Amino acid sequence: MDEQVVPVLRATDAARAVAWYRRLAFVQEWEHQFGPGFPRFVSVARGDVRLYLSEHQGDARPNTLIHLYVRDIDAVSGEFDVPVDEEGLAGRECELVDPDGNRLRIATPRP
Template sequence: MVAEEVVPVLRVTDAAVALRWYQRLGFALEWEHRFEPGFPTFMEIGRGPIRLFLSEHTGDARPDTLVYLRVRDVDAVAAEFGAAVEEAPWARETELRDPDGNRLRVGTPKA
């Protein structure tokens, strides 16, 4: 049985470079596809139950997209990237930009 879920699509110019960056966030490659050698890559990456699609196809998504990730330990994520953690009423958060300018707001909800 397939679990229902939402999987955001992020536009990337070089999927291999993007994958290495997302691996620093704890994501792993699930699968990748290209129709022929030299064609754009489309891949799925995952971190536990979180999934993202990364696409080199120009029409799939707009650059500068914002995705919110809820994680158990925002401090560990911020430390990996040398980013500051800020207090919001709903969570402790940090904001990152991937190599293509996509924004990721990463937060740990307050109890």
């Protein structure tokens, strides 16, 4: 197994969060819930990139910032109708905020 780090992001409604991340080409891998009415903990992945979305209040704080590097920033820009900053620190980048206030700086590195 390759080593990796998996950020945990706060989600108040895991199903809504999964639907939003689907727009970034993430797919749900699995979901854990101790029982009906308990918070859900979900894994989503985009290729080798993985995020955990947690409804558990103690797992993550709202307003977390993560950086995501993608091959085609223009596709993300078009999907979310946001401008690309051509002079971003990480390359050509844009910033998104998910439904729970988590911030994503998404970039395609300069060649």
